[in-house]
Amino acid sequence: xxxxxxxxxxxxxxxxxxxxxxxxxxxxxxxxxxxxxxxxxxxxxxxxxxxxxxxxxxxxxxxxxxxxxxxxxxxxxxxxxxxxxxxxxxxxxxxxxxxxxxxxxxxxxxxxxxxxxxxxxxxxxxxxxxxxxxxxxxxxxxxxxxxxxxxxxxxxxxxxxxxxxxxxxxxxxxxxxxxxxxxxxxxxxxxxxxxxxxxxxxxxxxxxxxxxxxxxxxxxxxxxxxxxxxxxxxxxxxxxxxxxxxxxxxxxxxxxxxxxxxxxxxxxxxxxxxxxxxxxxxxxxxxxxxxxxxxxxxxxxxxxxxxxxxxxxxxxxxxxxxxxxxxxxxxxxxxxxxxxxxxxxxxxxxxxxxxxxxxxxxxxxxxxxxxxxxxxxxxxxxxxxxxxxxxxxxxxxxxxxxxxxxxxxxxxxxxxxxxxxxxxxxxxxxxxxxxxxxxxxxxxxxxxxxxxxxxxxxxxxxxxxxxxxxxxxxxxxxxxxxxxxxxxxxxxxxxxxxxxxxxxxxxxxxxxxxxxxxxx
Numbered sequence: 140x141x142x143x144x145x146x147x148x149x150x151x152x153x154x155x156x157x158x159x160x161x162x163x164x165x166x167x168x169x170x171x172x173x174x175x176x177x178x179x180x181x182x183x184x185x186x187x188x189x190x191x192x193x194x195x196x197x198x199x200x201x202x203x204x205x206x207x208x209x210x211x212x213x214x215x216x217x218x219x220x221x222x223x224x225x226x227x228x229x230x231x232x233x234x235x236x237x238x239x240x241x242x243x244x245x246x247x248x249x250x251x252x253x254x255x256x257x258x259x260x261x262x263x264x265x266x267x268x269x270x271x272x273x274x275x276x277x278x279x280x281x282x283x284x285x286x287x288x289x290x291x292x293x294x295x296x297x298x299x300x301x302x303x304x305x306x307x308x309x310x311x312x313x314x315x316x317x318x319x320x321x322x323x324x325x326x327x328x329x330x331x332x333x334x335x336x337x338x339x340x341x342x343x344x345x346x347x348x349x350x351x352x353x354x355x356x357x358x359x360x361x362x363x364x365x366x367x368x369x370x371x372x373x374x375x376x377x378x379x380x381x382x383x384x385x386x387x388x389x390x391x392x393x394x395x396x397x398x399x400x401x402x403x404x405x406x407x408x409x410x411x412x413x414x415x416x417x418x419x420x421x422x423x424x425x426x427x428x429x430x431x432x433x434x435x436x437x438x439x440x441x442x443x444x445x446x447x448x449x450x451x452x453x454x455x456x457x458x459x460x461x462x463x464x465x466x467x468x469x470x471x472x473x474x475x476x477x478x479x480x481x482x483x484x485x486x487x488x489x490x491x492x493x494x495x496x497x498x499x500x501x502x503x504x505x506x507x508x509x510x511x512x513x514x515x516x517x518x519x520x521x522x523x524x525x526x527x528x529x530x531x532x533x534x535x536x537x538x539x540x541x542x543x544x545x546x547x548x549x550x551x552x553x554x555x556x557x558x559x560x561x562x563x564x565x566x567x568x569x570x571x572x573x574x575x576x577x578x579x580x581x582x583x584x585x586x587x588x589x590x591x592x593x594x595x596x597x598x599x600x601x602x603x604x605x606x607x608x609x610x611x612x613x614x615x616x617x618x619x620x621x622x623x624x625x626x627x628x629x630x631x632x633x634x635x636x637x638x639x640x641x642x643x644x645x646x647x648x649x650x651x652x653x654x655x656x657x658x659x
Contacts, residue, residue: 143192160538162190165203186541195241196290208545228268256458258285328428348430351381388481391473397448414443414488420451420471421500423460449474465548469563472507479515494518506565518576527566527592571606576617
């Protein structure tokens with residue numbers, strides 16, 4: 140399947156193919172009159188790496204990017220010299236990630252290379268692209284999350300998050316030591332760059348949103364140093380109707396874990412209100428706090444929404460991810476348990492009215508919590524969850540097992556990692572005990588989380604709760620596996636099917652695992 144394309148010249152097209160979730164080659168298609176020929180210009184032999192194409196903002200170079208979970212290698216194709224083969228920037232170094240841009244015959248390299256565990260922008264001449272020549276232009280402070288970078292004709296904009304606020308750091312590429320800091324509206328939780336395709340412009344277009352605010356388009360003028368709301372028909376919410384609270388939960392080792400809480404300003408008797416907690420905590424990716432219309436319905440019905448920014452995610456930078464990966468993965472479970480305990484102790488709902496939701500790799504933490512602290516929650520909603528870490532990582536024939544080793548580890552070659560994964564793996568630790576009700580949505584065409592694994596998990600869990608109910612007076616929880624036809628790991632592409640799915644686990648009886656808590 141054709142995956143990414145970039146025009147090299149008027150008669151050459153670079154492209155990659157996606158096969159079984161892998162992309163291991165970059166190819167060039169030559170268009171010569173009525174004939175076409177294709178040739179491989181880059182081939183990746185390491186199965187941990189994924190090959191993508193991009194273009195530098197000024198259009199001078201095509202970058203061939205080969206990335207694993209913790210290192211990268213970039214090759215450059217110069218559009219000015221179409222017959223010259225791609226040239227390497229820097230050979231891969233374990234633990235070093237880098238991305239390349241170009242400005243005035245200098246390569247600008249965004250990388251985690253350096254003594255600190257944070258990104259920095261570095262530069263080097265095209266004639267000497269290797270790491271030995273890299274010079275620091277701008278460094279991200281420790282504990283600050285670098286979200287993105289935008290390069291314009293004369294300026295660079297760094298998009299950052301620090302202490303629960305979003306910022307733009309703007310500086311001239313001629314005088315990078317003079318940095319202008321623009322704090323974005325305090326209600327904003329998410330920033331998304333729009334298509335800033337015009338390299339020559341000095342205007343930055345982006346959108347801001349939060350769980351209670353649909354995306355609003357903004358424009359920042361670099362020359363005028365002014366921030367505008369763009370009139371594009373964006374829907375706005377009166378954010379004064381909702382209260383946002385930032386909490387810090389002390390985890391087992393004393394680390395403070397951020398929690399962002401949303402509810403109606405007029406809400407009272409909070410300890411008796413239903414709570415929906417969200418978690419992810421993997422790959423250095425931030426927990427999704429985008430606007431979702433169905434969650435506004437929950438807020439209007441008196442729910443509390445809590446976002447638990449546990450370690451393993453990327454909310455507090457590279458070190459936050461590193462603190463819960465490989466043999467430290469269970470740290471994220473401790474963080475999640477601490478977040479729920481802190482929410483309840485602060486008067487936000489109670490375990491009998493608390494539901495937990497997670498997608499994909501977030502299912503590892505949610506599923507593990509169900510095994511070790513089932514009394515913390517009443518219900519769990521999982522979508523395409525990763526629940527059998529050990530068997531997956533023991534099977535290198537699966538599409539992503541080798542690629543995922545840098546996040547979860549290789550239990551085949553490391554006995555310590557085998558025991559570590561076995562200790563927290565949701566599937567491996569199911570036992571006869573009390574469990575919350577669990578609603579799992581699986582997709583028939585999901586190649587990342589195969590249906591067979593979710594069927595095994597559901598069967599084993601149902602057997603365990605049946606044994607427990609027979610031997611105790613505990614109520615029998617609902618264990619529901621909803622298999623959706625079509626759809627991939629990221630959900631339904633059909634709008635009507637997507638709406639039906641949301642309705643099923645949030646609103647429709649008898650499957651409404653979440654809303655039933657409001658009636659307790």
